[in-house]
Amino acid sequence: MDMNPSLNRLQKSDHVNFFEMVYEVASLIPFGRVTNYGAIARYLGSPQSSRMVGWAMNSCHSHIDSVPAHRVVNRNGLLTGKMHFQGPTVMQQLLENEGVRVEDDKVVDFDKIFWDPSKELSAFPE
DNA sequence: GGTGTGACAATGG
DNA sequence: GCCATTGCCACAC
Numbered sequence: 001m002d003m004n005p006s007l008n009r010l011q012k013s014d015h016v017n018f019f020e021m022v023y024e025v026a027s028l029i030p031f032g033r034v035t036n037y038g039a040i041a042r043y044l045g046s047p048q049s050s051r052m053v054g055w056a057m058n059s060c061h062s063h064i065d066s067v068p069a070h071r072v073v074n075r076n077g078l079l080t081g082k083m084h085f086q087g088p089t090v091m092q093q094l095l096e097n098e099g100v101r102v103e104d105d106k107v108v109d110f111d112k113i114f115w116d117p118s119k120e121l122s123a124f125p126e
Numbered sequence: 127g128g129t130g131t132g133a134c135a136a137t138g139g
Numbered sequence: 140g141c142c143a144t145t146g147c148c149a150c151a152c
Contacts, residue, residue: 037135038136049147049149050135050147052134052149055132055149056150058132058133082133083133084133
């Protein structure tokens with residue numbers, strides 16, 4: 001068989017969609033629900049790549065569709081990425097607009113409204 | 127093509 | 140129980 005390195009790289013190119021996949025999952029977050037980076041990373045098959053999720057969010061502006069990044073918070077339920085929005089209070093406003101209580105830049109009842117794609121979606125829809 | 131980074135998470139002291 | 144360190148993996152320079 002021809003071990004064409006280009007071919008191998010081609011498959012790796014599929015991982016380039018990692019960002020888009022993150023946007024996909026983020027878009028699947030139900031209204032009034034929130035999730036954390038680790039859950040999304042875990043759903044993508046790389047539970048250790050939670051940082052990549054945040055990185056993808058950093059580039060979410062590059063995505064065509066608007067990504068509800070305000071529904072994605074860190075494991076502590078803290079709105080760590082609020083500063084990356086149009087305004088430091090936009091993220092909180094959006095969450096409160098969805099019925100999510102945010103106190104001191106932290107999601108109240110985070111474990112209650114926590115939405116795990118790996119459990120809710122239960123499968124890999126590709 | 128190597129180095130640095132980053133909106134995290136888990137572990138250790 | 141809080142602060143510091145490590146791991147991690149993909150992307151930008």
